[in-house]
Amino acid sequence: MKPPPFAYCRPHSLHEALELLAEHGDEARPLAGGQSLVPMLNHRLARPAVLVDIGAIGDLQRMDRNESGWMIGATVTQRRVEQESVEGCDLLRLAMPFIGHRQIRARGTVGGSIAHADPAAELPAVALTLDATMVATGLDGERAIPAAAFFAGPYMNSLEEGEILSRVTFPTVPPTTRCSFREFARRKGDFAVAGVAAAVDFEDGSVTAASLTAFAVGSNPVRLTSAEAAVAGRHLDEAALADSAEAAAAEIEPWDDIHGSPQYRRQLVAVLLRRALQEVAP
Amino acid sequence: MTDTWELGGRPVYTGAHVTRRQDDALLSGRGTYVADLRPSGMAEMAVVRSPVAHGRITAVRTAEAAAVDGVIEVITAADLTDVAPYPNFAAYTQTPGTFPLAQDKVRYAGSPVAVVLAENRYIAEDAAELVEVDYTELPAVTSLEAALEPDSPRLFEDWSNNRLLDLQPDDSEVAAILAGNRVLRRRYKMGRHTAMPMETRAALAEVHNGRLHLWCTNQHAHIARTTLSYVLPLAERDIRVVIPYVGGGFGLKQHLYPEDVLVSWLALRHGRPVRFVEDRAEHMIAAAHARDHMIDIEAAIADDGRILAMRVQVVQDLGSAEIFPGAWCPALTTAAHMTGPYDIRDCVVSVAAVTTNKTPGGSYRGFGVPEAVFALERFIDEIADEVGVDRLDLRRSMLLQPADLPYTTASGALLDSGSFAESFERVVELGEHAYQRADAQYRSDPDSRVGVGYAVLFEGVSPTHHGASAHWMGHESCTIEVQPDGGVRVASGVTDQGQGTTTFVATLTADALGVPIETVRVELADSDATPYGLGAFGSRQAVIGGGAILLAAAEVQGKVKKIAAHMLEAPTDDLVIEAGRVHVAGSPVRAVTMADIATTAVIRTIDLPPGMEPGLEATARYEPELMEHTPDEKGRINANAAYANAAHAAVIRVDLGTGEIEILDYILAHDCGTVINPPIVDGQIWGGIAQGLGGTLYEDLCFNDLGQPQTAFMDYLVPSAIEIPDLVIEHFESPSPNTPLGMKGVGEGGTVGPAAAIGNALAQALAEFSPQIHETPLSPAVVRAMIPDQRT
Helix, strand or coil: CCCCCCEEECCCCHHHHHHHHHHHHHHEEEECCCCCHHHHHHCCCCCCCEEEECCCCHHHHCEEECCCEEEEECCCEHHHHHHCCCCCCHHHHHHHHHCCCHHHHHHCEHHHHHHHCCCCCHHHHHHHHCCCEEEEEECCEEEEEEHHHHECCCCCECCCCCCEEEEEEEECCCCCEEEEEEEEECCCCCCEEEEEEEEEEEECCEEEEEEEEEECCCCCCEECHHHHHHHCCCECCHHHHHHHHHHHHHHCCCCCECCECHHHHHHHHHHHHHHHHHHHCC | CCCCCCCCCCCCCCCCCCCCCCHHHHHCCCCCCHHHCCCCCCEEEEEEECCCCCEEEEEEECHHHHCCCCEEEEEEHHHCCCCCCCCCCCCCCCCCCCCCCCCCEECCCCCEEEEEEECCHHHHHHHHCCCEEEEEECCCCCCHHHHHCCCCCCCCCCCCCCEEEEECCCCHHHHHHHHCCEEEEEEEEEEEECCCCCCCCEEEEEEECCEEEEEECCCCHHHHHHHHHHHCCCCHHHEEEECCCCCCCCCHHHCCCHHHHHHHHHHHHHCCCEEEECCHHHHHHHCCEEEEEEEEEEEEECCCCCEEEEEEEEEEECCCCCCCCCCCHHHHHHHHCCCCCECCCEEEEEEEEECCCCCCECCCCCCCHHHHHHHHHHHHHHHHHHHCCCHHHHHHHHECCHHHCCEECCCCCEECCCCHHHHHHHHHHHHHHHHHHHHHHHCCCCCEEEEEEEEEEEEEEEECCHHHHCCCCCCEEEEEEECCCCCEEEEECCCCCCCCHHHHHHHHHHHHHCCCHHHEEEEECECCCCCCCCCCCCCCHHHHHHHHHHHHHHHHHHHHHHHHHHHHCCCHHHEEEECCEEEECCEEEEEEEHHHHHHHHHCCHHHCCCCCCCCCEEEEEECCCCCCCCCCCCCCCCCEEEEEEEEEEEEEEEECCCCCEEEEEEEEEEECECCCCHHHHHHHHHHHHHHHHHHHHHCCCCECCCCCECCCHHHCCCCCCCCCCCEEEEEECCCCCCCHHHECCCCCHHHHCHHHHHHHHHHHHCHHHCCCCCEECCCHHHHHCCCCHHHC
16 A cells, blocks of 8 residues: 655645646646545555645635635635634535544545545535535636536546636525535444435425435435425425435435445435435424 | 462452553554564565456566566565475364465465565555466355355365365254254354454564564464474574564464565565565455354244254355464354353254355454354344243243353353353343333334343353364463562563553562562563463463463462571461562561562572572463363363353444444443453453444445455444443453463453344344344344335
């Protein structure tokens, strides 16, 4: 478990980092908190010739709030987000404790987790649920990618060669929106076997908008559009919960591994969604 | 030997909370492990392992790897011309002919095929990728059921089947009882899991003045030395084995692995230090796996559910069996524990140990007993359900009572003492109370079910080594030397993997001599510095190592008293030894110190009693009198020096939605006879329970149909402190009349009960769904499948 040889650089500006990436092309990989990339190097699953450590770039460490949301720099650590109140972004706050262990969150970054696009990771699910915007920066400038278009399969994103995910904007939600984050993992801190994120808005007890996501059940986190439709305009009574859970179990296409069959993951998503909806019901 | 065991001094430390000797170093990171040793000129080794589970090696090309800058040599089996296969002393088994590197065939994914020796591990791994091996793949045997099939592909072509061991005792007597009674049959399986010590395996070999010095993580300095002399072209006198700090052994480090031989061979060949430190990915596929048993029980049942007779078949999946010592002994141990602490006179067990294309099985804490306890205790609950009797009353009707002791089990185990019924009743009392509380808490929660399960068990401790090696027996040794300043050096063949061996050696030595514990220096695990002993296995070290200490100390103390009597001009019977001083009873000022006595014994020998030999030192060896090494003509054997017992209760909550088992209460009453160090005993129980729960709920080493390992470390779910519940531990002390001070081993007891207790608790919790609970691990997915879907 020793990595093959690689060159290491630690630029202090984003421009410098982008130039390095441009120079080395697909031989180079950006390194943020290293919580996924370093194990992959040690297992020789990733073999970049050049590691561009983006940890010393001040611009990527900013965390600001404006009227529309939280703009979180790519190398802001998960632990820092956990410690901030991220007001108006309850779902993000709720998801943080599920990411690995505290030591991992102290190193792991928001941008790193999202760019890595692990199907079982929490932050991509939060981004998808809240319709977050990923900002990709290249030498030619910035472009915004909506969460729904960002994830391109397991461990794959839609960044172009030479681009870095420089920040993520998580929109704040109105105070009437209630959120729940549920995940089932074998041990505390493990990757999810299945998980559900929910942000639901109500008026007079009826659902006016529901954003429901399942993760760890397929290539990428997936919006549960049938389950969302099943609760639209309804009070979250027993029948609505059952309809939504049933729809969710039917619309996902879970994978199979040693922790659970597709059938088991369908059961899990149904029960997690039901519990999430029970939690947010006014 | 001795008729009555006693300490030579007042028990000042024995039974007290003596602080563990190594804790300062261990907790502050100052312990020196093999991976901390870095002699100048050291080279490192990486092993090229087979990606194929079963195949013939048709070509190995090493030239490209050998040409890498910094590579010293690349070797294959063909280079090891002066190495002998590991011996097999067991005439009753077939011989796998284990060799340090695969010769013509590979028999598991992970088999060592070649070794790259390089200036460091990074270069060695770079070059290892360049070694090309061609395999002709063969069909893989990946389960014990497949291995039993008559037309199963054979791992060893000179065998007629895949049964390394196949013992079919005469079962006619039991068959007759089965024929005349109601018979119940069940099959139980325990999955494959293993020890995951924080420190992986490691070995460093160096040549000093023509002698091989091996620093390694093995649990036995002397057995390792002797085995190396069998395999390598070296005389035993030219080998020194030293075991530095070890980060957990748990039985996994009982085996002398190929890498231990390979570093030694390479160090001898190149005249420079060679080190191997296993990485965790290798550990998952190349360090011994364990359990993987299938147990079929057929029992004749009385109307009230009592077991009248049992016919049992135990099958153990050995993986490729290419390991030394061999790994069939857990199956024999399972067989010896199949009746539990119950009065079941007629029980016959056949045992098969089969080879499959998986990582070799080996030793692991519990060693066949968890399998037996899971099967028998689940079976008793199932009988109770079937017959319609109370599961606790059914146990009561069969449990050994104080008046039944001593009791010889059907397998020949001599239960000379124990608290089987008493510890069970105490655990039932606490368990029922905890269950009522849980039931009240969760009764109104539609997503929860609660249950309580029990397991009651005995466990052979301090066994003969002969079952595993068919070679070594069961003694331990000790040298005690009092030096001229009165300080004590004690050297023993026992070893410390972090469990506190050093502390009990100091404790017993201090009390046996009557000296302050601070004056005792302990030397272990160096084959040059300690007398030949067998080291750590089978919860033996306190019992058998303790016996050797007491014998050596008694001899030293006899001489101390004679010298003191001469110096004080008093009869030896009037002397009292305390805190390193010898005084005349009733007259504390008429005293000499241990330093006075030892100076006389070693330096001012002119002051010794006339005719007495100089020196104040003794070496003793202790082999328990009642321990047997080979079975009688009916297969019965008393293979252990002692038998500990315990009762477990688990109160669980099952989440009907996810299938997750939450342990609300875990209660255990434990009896290891006389306790030497209460916190160490508690620590052993905690650690054992954690590993037992790991194997029951979390840990699973999976293989696919091609024999490819499916469980990486990330997926191998060793429970953390968060997953382990608070324990309630109740102590019973039933000293053995046959062991030193009445001690019984404690190292494995905790590991043995959890599978049975949790399985029984789950059966109660889900009773409305009539679940079939016959296998571990009980993962959430497995449990969820027992619950009808409309429940969500």
